[in-house]
Every structure is written in structure tokens, then in C-alpha cells.
Amino acid sequence: MGVIGYGYWGPNLVRNLYEIPSSDLIAVADLKEERIKRAQLKYPQITLTKNYQDLFAMDLDAVVISTPPKTHYPIAKECLQNNLHVLVEKPMTLNGQHAEELVELASKNNLRLMVGHTFEYNSAVHALKKYIDSGELGDIYYVHAARLNLGLFQQDSNVLWDLAPHDISILLYLLDQVPTSVSTHGMSCVFDDNYDVAYMHLTFSNSINAVIHVSWLDPSKVRKVTVVGSKKMAVYDDMDNEGKIKLFDKGVDGAPPYNTNGFGEFHVNYRSGDIIIPKINYVEPLRAECEHFMDCVENQVEPESCGHSGLRVIKVLEAANQSMINGAKKEVIQW
Numbered sequence: 001m002g003v004i005g006y007g008y009w010g011p012n013l014v015r016n017l018y019e020i021p022s023s024d025l026i027a028v029a030d031l032k033e034e035r036i037k038r039a040q041l042k043y044p045q046i047t048l049t050k051n052y053q054d055l056f057a058m059d060l061d062a063v064v065i066s067t068p069p070k071t072h073y074p075i076a077k078e079c080l081q082n083n084l085h086v087l088v089e090k091p092m093t094l095n096g097q098h099a100e101e102l103v104e105l106a107s108k109n110n111l112r113l114m115v116g117h118t119f120e121y122n123s124a125v126h127a128l129k130k131y132i133d134s135g136e137l138g139d140i141y142y143v144h145a146a147r148l149n150l151g152l153f154q155q156d157s158n159v160l161w162d163l164a165p166h167d168i169s170i171l172l173y174l175l176d177q178v179p180t181s182v183s184t185h186g187m188s189c190v191f192d193d194n195y196d197v198a199y200m201h202l203t204f205s206n207s208i209n210a211v212i213h214v215s216w217l218d219p220s221k222v223r224k225v226t227v228v229g230s231k232k233m234a235v236y237d238d239m240d241n242e243g244k245i246k247l248f249d250k251g252v253d254g255a256p257p258y259n260t261n262g263f264g265e266f267h268v269n270y271r272s273g274d275i276i277i278p279k280i281n282y283v284e285p286l287r288a289e290c291e292h293f294m295d296c297v298e299n300q301v302e303p304e305s306c307g308h309s310g311l312r313v314i315k316v317l318e319a320a321n322q323s324m325i326n327g328a329k330k331e332v333i334q335w
């Protein structure tokens with residue numbers, strides 16, 4: 001294994017790959033001397049280089065790419081051309097055409113292409129999906145996802161491309177379907193020419209709606225997904241260490257026909273029952289993701305968050321970004 005990019009996120013990938021028994025981490029590449037020195041202190045036995053192309057002569061099986069998003073396409077393409085299986089961080093690329101090219105190249109060369117949609121390897125997200133799939137929540141009315149904090153402002157992408165890949169991948173995973181249209185309202189609060197706050201509204205074919213709110217400009221760190229169904233409601237709060245998943249037996253029972261004619265006739269039966277906090281067997285999601293990549297490479301199986309799933313997320317992002325530029329104009333997503 002080799003890792004390209006040892007900035008903020010790369011060290012987490014390196015730590016996991018170093019610890020997983022089935023993985024043999026050989027090399028790390030980063031353009032910056034300071035990052036190389038940092039890696040050297042921690043992993044003196046690993047080959048370190050400033051030039052990721054050096055990895056092509058090391059007889060590696062696979063690489064993990066954790067460089068800035070604009071570099072994903074050229075680096076991943078070159079790695080696939082050099083017969084390496086690739087795990088590339090999110091967002092897979094910055095446009096759909098590049099994502100399609102990578103998917104085709106991986107398929108042509110019979111290589112695994114996986115995208116770092118970390119939350120698809122999160123046991124709390126798995127538990128939430130179980131509640132949806134089992135019908136416990138009833139028909140799903142809507143999903144609301146919020147990913148907010150103060151920063152980290154990125155130079156080469158807006159808040160949508162930086163934060164929303166996670167929520168889009170969670171949504172597609174939870175609902176097992178793709179949205180038909182999207183409308184996004186964006187704000188550029190701090191810098192004139194870059195969006196730092198965005199509200200996406202996604203519509204799915206079976207009348208499920210979803211809202212994704214992402215922000216680099218919020219006083220509190222929020223990582224929350226709320227799913228509201230006809231029977232029950234569930235909340236996944238990644239910041240709540242004592243109850244990441246809460247199942248609320250809350251709702252409205254037997255709503256009568258909506259009648260605005262007579263005062264006093266309008267009556268709603270609210271139900272507010274138990275709140276259940278299921279036990280989640282927590283495994284570091286990134287560890288599970290890295291192990292899954294190793295398994296897929298070894299056993300030649302398609303990863304859960306494969307290139308196709310990366311491409312779906314990019315198509316949603318592309319449409320959402322277009323809508324944001326056009327002042328929240330509704331965009332139909334072409335599948």
C-alpha cells in the first residue's frame with residue numbers, strides 16, 4: 001500500500017493502514033517537506049517521497065489518495081494507468097465527466113476504485129438504515145441533514161463540495177435511491193467569491209424530500225441527520241457520544257381531514273412515547289473503510305462505496321452547484 005497526501009486527513013488513513021494486519025504500508029508521498037518530516041518521525045521504516053510517481057516503481061498493489069480535491073482526477077487516473085487499485089478521498093472528482101472516466105478506466109483495467117465516503121462505514125449510520133429498511137419509521141416523509149462548524153474554509157472548493165459529499169452519500173445509502181432534482185440556496189458571507197453556507201433541497205421520486213444544510217460559519221459543531229417517518233422518527237447525532245442514534249416514538253395519529261371552516265373542530269392527536277437509544281458497537285469508521293478496501297483488493301470484489309457511487313454523489317453535487325450559481329433554480333438531475 002502507498003498513501004499520497006499527508007496533510008490533515010492523510011495521517012488518519014496512514015495510522016489505520018499501518019495498524020491493519022492485512023495491509024503492508026510501504027510508502028507515503030507528500031509535496032511538502034514539512035509533512036514528509038512529520039511522517040518520518042512517526043514511521044521511520046516507511047519510504048517517504050515528495051514525488052508520488054516514485055510509488056509506481058515500488059511494486060505496490062494499491063494506493064490511497066488524500067490530496068486536495070482538484071488533484072484527485074489527475075492523480076487517480078495516473079495510478080489506475082499504472083495498474084494500482086485506488087481509494088480516493090471525497091469528493092471523487094470535481095466534475096461528472098472526470099468521475100465517469102475514472103470508473104471506465106478502473107473497469108477496463110480490472111482494478112478496484114473506491115471513494116472515501118466514510119459515513120457509509122459508520123455503525124450508527126448502519127443502525128439508522130436498519131430502522132428505515134425494517135419499516136419501523138413507517139413511510140419516510142423527509143430527511144434533514146446538518147453539517148456545520150466554524151471553518152475549515154477551503155481555498156480550492158466551496159462549502160458544498162467540501163462538506164456535502166458526506167451527507168449526499170449518507171442520503172443515497174439510507175434511501176437506496178437517487179434524487180430526481182435539487183435546488184440550492186448558497187451564501188457567500190466571508191469572501192465575496194466563495195460560498196460558505198448552503199441549503200440543498202433534494203426531491204426523490206417517491207415524494208421523499210431531503211434538506212442538507214452545510215456551513216463553514218456556525219458557532220457550534222453540528223453533525224446531525226433527522227429522519228421523519230409516518231410511524232416514528234430517528235435522529236443520528238454524531239456529536240452525542242452517549243446516544244448517537246435516538247428512536248422517537250413520536251408522531252401524529254389518525255389525523256382527521258384538514259378543516260379550516262370552524263374554530264374548535266380542528267383536532268390533532270399527537271403521540272409522544274418512548275425514546276430508545278440502541279447500543280451501537282462502535283468501530284472507527286475509517287478503520288472499517290480501510291479494512292473494506294483491503295478486502296476488496298484481496299478478494300477482487302466491488303467496494304460498497306465504489307466508483308459508481310462516487311459518480312452518483314458528483315452528479316448530485318454538480319447539479320446542486322449549478323442551482324446555487326443560478327440563484328436556487330431547480331435543476332433536474334440527469335441519470
Ligand SMILES: NC(=O)c1ccc[n+]([C@@H]2O[C@H](COP(=O)([O-])OP(=O)(O)OC[C@H]3O[C@@H](n4cnc5c(N)ncnc54)[C@H](O)[C@@H]3O)[C@@H](O)[C@H]2O)c1
Nearest residue numbers: 005006007008009010029030031032066067069089090118
Ligand atoms: N473522509 C473524511 O471524513 C475526510 C475528512 C477530511 C478530509 N477529507 C478529504 O481528504 C482530502 C485531503 O484533505 P485534507 O484536509 O487532508 O487536505 P490538506 O490540504 O490538509 O492535505 C493535503 C495534502 O496533500 C498534499 N499534496 C497536494 N498535492 C500533492 C501531490 N501532487 N503529491 C503529493 N502530495 C500532495 C499537500 O502537500 C497536503 O499535505 C480531501 O479530498 C478532503 O475532502 C476527507
